[in-house]
Amino acid sequence: MAELSLDGVTKRFDDGGNDIIAVDEASLEIDDGEFLVLVGPSGCGKSTTLRMIAGLESVSSGTISLDGTVIDDRQPADRDIAMVFQSYALYPHMTVRENMSFGLEESTEMSDDEIRDQVESAAEMMGIEQLLDRTPSELSGGQQQRVALGRAIVRSPAVFLMDEPLSNLDAKLRSQMRTELQRMQEDLGVTTVYVTHDQTEAMTMGDRIAILDDGRLQQVATPLEAYHEPANRFVAGFIGEPSMNFFETTVEDERLVGENFDYPLSEETRADLGDATDVTLGVRPEDIELVDTNEGDGEHDFRTVVDVVEPVGSGNNVYLAFEGDESASELDMDESRTFVATIGGLRRIEAGQPAIARLPEDAIHLFDGETGEALHNRNLDDTETIEPQL
Amino acid sequence: MPSPDRTDVGRSIRSRLSDLRTRLVGDTGDDESPVRTDGGATVSRGSAGTGLSDRLRSLRNSRFVGSLPFWLPPFLLMGLFVYGAIGWNFLISLTDMEGFGDPDYSALDFQQYAELFGSEAFINAARNTFVLLVAFTVLCLVLGLVLAILLDRTLRLQNTFRLVYLLPFSLSFVVTAQLWAWMYDIDNGIINSVLSLGGLRPDWIGNPQLVLGAVIFALVWQFSGYAMVVFLAGLQAIPDEHFEAARIDGASTITMYWRVIIPQLRGSVISALVVLMIGALKAFDFLYALFGQYRPAAGADILATLMVREAYSNQHWAYGSAIAIVLYVLALLVVIPYLYSQYRRGAL
Numbered sequence: 001m002a003e004l005s006l007d008g009v010t011k012r013f014d015d016g017g018n019d020i021i022a023v024d025e026a027s028l029e030i031d032d033g034e035f036l037v038l039v040g041p042s043g044c045g046k047s048t049t050l051r052m053i054a055g056l057e058s059v060s061s062g063t064i065s066l067d068g069t070v071i072d073d074r075q076p077a078d079r080d081i082a083m084v085f086q087s088y089a090l091y092p093h094m095t096v097r098e099n100m101s102f103g104l105e106e107s108t109e110m111s112d113d114e115i116r117d118q119v120e121s122a123a124e125m126m127g128i129e130q131l132l133d134r135t136p137s138e139l140s141g142g143q144q145q146r147v148a149l150g151r152a153i154v155r156s157p158a159v160f161l162m163d164e165p166l167s168n169l170d171a172k173l174r175s176q177m178r179t180e181l182q183r184m185q186e187d188l189g190v191t192t193v194y195v196t197h198d199q200t201e202a203m204t205m206g207d208r209i210a211i212l213d214d215g216r217l218q219q220v221a222t223p224l225e226a227y228h229e230p231a232n233r234f235v236a237g238f239i240g241e242p243s244m245n246f247f248e249t250t251v252e253d254e255r256l257v258g259e260n261f262d263y264p265l266s267e268e269t270r271a272d273l274g275d276a277t278d279v280t281l282g283v284r285p286e287d288i289e290l291v292d293t294n295e296g297d298g299e300h301d302f303r304t305v306v307d308v309v310e311p312v313g314s315g316n317n318v319y320l321a322f323e324g325d326e327s328a329s330e331l332d333m334d335e336s337r338t339f340v341a342t343i344g345g346l347r348r349i350e351a352g353q354p355a356i357a358r359l360p361e362d363a364i365h366l367f368d369g370e371t372g373e374a375l376h377n378r379n380l381d382d383t384e385t386i387e388p389q390l
Numbered sequence: 391m392p393s394p395d396r397t398d399v400g401r402s403i404r405s406r407l408s409d410l411r412t413r414l415v416g417d418t419g420d421d422e423s424p425v426r427t428d429g430g431a432t433v434s435r436g437s438a439g440t441g442l443s444d445r446l447r448s449l450r451n452s453r454f455v456g457s458l459p460f461w462l463p464p465f466l467l468m469g470l471f472v473y474g475a476i477g478w479n480f481l482i483s484l485t486d487m488e489g490f491g492d493p494d495y496s497a498l499d500f501q502q503y504a505e506l507f508g509s510e511a512f513i514n515a516a517r518n519t520f521v522l523l524v525a526f527t528v529l530c531l532v533l534g535l536v537l538a539i540l541l542d543r544t545l546r547l548q549n550t551f552r553l554v555y556l557l558p559f560s561l562s563f564v565v566t567a568q569l570w571a572w573m574y575d576i577d578n579g580i581i582n583s584v585l586s587l588g589g590l591r592p593d594w595i596g597n598p599q600l601v602l603g604a605v606i607f608a609l610v611w612q613f614s615g616y617a618m619v620v621f622l623a624g625l626q627a628i629p630d631e632h633f634e635a636a637r638i639d640g641a642s643t644i645t646m647y648w649r650v651i652i653p654q655l656r657g658s659v660i661s662a663l664v665v666l667m668i669g670a671l672k673a674f675d676f677l678y679a680l681f682g683q684y685r686p687a688a689g690a691d692i693l694a695t696l697m698v699r700e701a702y703s704n705q706h707w708a709y710g711s712a713i714a715i716v717l718y719v720l721a722l723l724v725v726i727p728y729l730y731s732q733y734r735r736g737a738l
Contacts, residue, residue, distance in 0.1 A: 088631075103640060
């Protein structure tokens with residue numbers, strides 16, 4: 001079927017004499033039928049990568065191949081791909097049927113009858129068969145989205161390329177379409193490259209996710225790998241909501257010394273650090289435990305004051321400041337002074353209340369302070385026991 | 391959620407709201423009583439005796455009276471000087487007014503029109519007007535579209551080129567007519583200077599077979615920049631994704647423009663079409679400046695020049711008025727479909 005592979009793909013834009021590198025040596029293997037999500041902040045090069053695969057941008061160096069055939073120099077129409085645009089790009093003067101037929105009319109030798117059959121079956125699959133004779137302006141956003149998908153499906157391409165297709169939908173519809181899109185992709189088994197800036201979409205939809213930052217591929221992994229074993233600090237901070245907490249520390253003997261705390265390390269963990277001196281300690285909000293003020297005196301327990309509580313129903317996001325850290329409670333504090341813990345939704349906690357935060361050693365991530373490389377990731381051996389205990 | 395629950399909730403909310411209203415305004419009327427929101431609700435409703443003061447107050451409060459100062463002055467000015475003049479012109483066309491003296495309004499008939507449609511000069515001018523209208527408009531649209539597409543493709547950000555093509559449009563008809571008069575000059579014109587290298591010496595302005603074409607060419611040169619700007623604005627409103635989607639769909643450049651892009655320029659085509667056609671109908675000033683008199687060379691007489699010539703040179707006022715009315719009807723034929731299409735799309 002269709003295996004897509006990118007080998008050292010680079011895109012340079014010429015900006016008045018100085019080159020801007022939008023995508024830097026990206027190499028990726030996408031298996032047949034795989035759903036790969038390209039995710040990253042805006043301007044990271046994810047859309048450019050997708051557009052290079054589509055043939056809408058030229059490749060500065062490196063090769064893109066489909067099933068072993070290099071397709072760099074082919075016209076977009078000859079690449080056996082279909083693309084779904086963020087704005088849907090439906091042709092406003094054509095009916096839904098004409099929109100869906102257009103690609104088949106232009107790129108195949110099919111007869112009108114065959115085209116009609118194919119369009120109708122694709123429309124049925126997307127549940128838009130009753131909309132076929134309307135124009136895009138008569139459709140709601142969700143319906144337009146379906147038509148845009150239908151227009152891609154009808155061509156039965158080897159690869160689907162999707163450029164933030166859900167970002168123009170409202171939240172409710174977006175999560176609904178997310179599931180539907182996944183189901184559709186599974187049914188069709190078509191290799192899909194999906195671009196998004198939304199890490200939730202990336203986590204929930206992708207078979208694997210490729211995280212990009214500043215034109216560089218940071219990590220390609222399954223969603224859970226990226227979540228639990230991030231390759232570097234960027235990935236750790238990008239994946240997960242609320243974001244992982246980071247503390248800048250220096251290594252002193254067997255301890256990490258931060259601005260507000262000392263964090264003793266076990267021998268095992270210490271060994272992972274090697275000779276790094278500046279280390280970033282990372283811990284996910286749900287791994288931080290809030291324990292009773294009279295029982296928390298362990299070496300990984302820290303006295304804190306609750307700064308802000310954000311209830312989200314299923315849980316509470318609690319922003320904590322280290323006790324005695326005066327600057328943390330000032331109004332103009334920057335966010336890095338507080339850190340966030342997620343606790344159960346039924347537990348009541350209020351701003352100003354003292355709390356003991358426990359940062360379990362088997363849940364911490366350590367990153368090199370200079371390069372951001374992961375030196376130590378959390379322990380996954382006994383996943384059961386480190387479930388949040390609140 | 392089962393639907394009975396929802397209707398119960400709806401009913402209870404509605405009944406609570408109506409309770410509230412009863413308490414607030416003491417109005418127990420049924421739900422369908424119209425709610426006036428225009429501020430006129432306090433007037434006349436429920437007042438049994440409509441005295442003079444009441445009527446005055448209602449007059450003062452009515453929207454119509456209140457808005458009078460805003461639309462009445464321009465309405466009167468337009469009515470008098472535009473539509474009034476057109477009406478008067480029509481009246482004159484029904485008389486036999488010629489030379490000096492006042493028109494005789496006692497015997498009105500369509501004799502001028504009968505004469506007009508029987509006159510060879512009129513038939514000629516009408517044919518020339520039609521040829522000018524169609525050829526000029528079509529050429530301008532096509533040339534403007536091609537220029538706009540080229541500019542849009544290669545120079546999306548450069549405004550200088552746009553200016554180059556638009557510049558002729560900013561010149562006065564009189565200036566460009568003089569310019570073309572020199573260019574077309576049979577002995578010293580630049581066109582014949584070039585053609586004489588090949589032994590050719592066409593009389594662009596004197597030859598009845600050539601003159602209309604020469605006029606159309608000059609007008610197209612002047613107006614195609616306008617058409618280009620209108621199309622360029624339309625093209626730049628089309629998002630890049632439509633071009634890209636068409637490329638991915640496998641359309642060649644030509645089919646992409648033909649099937650995806652140009653159909654989206656419908657609005658631009660209509661706007662440009664109306665302006666160009668009206669421009670062609672009233673091309674009088676260009677011809678007058680090109681020939682320096684009311685009588686253009688044979689073969690280039692259009693309704694506008696015929697009208698002015700009959701009225702002001704020959705003092706056939708009624709006859710000239712009749713031509714003017716014909717021209718006016720032609721302009722209406724151009725404008726009315728445009729206005730109707732705008733009205734149907736809710737843009738009016």
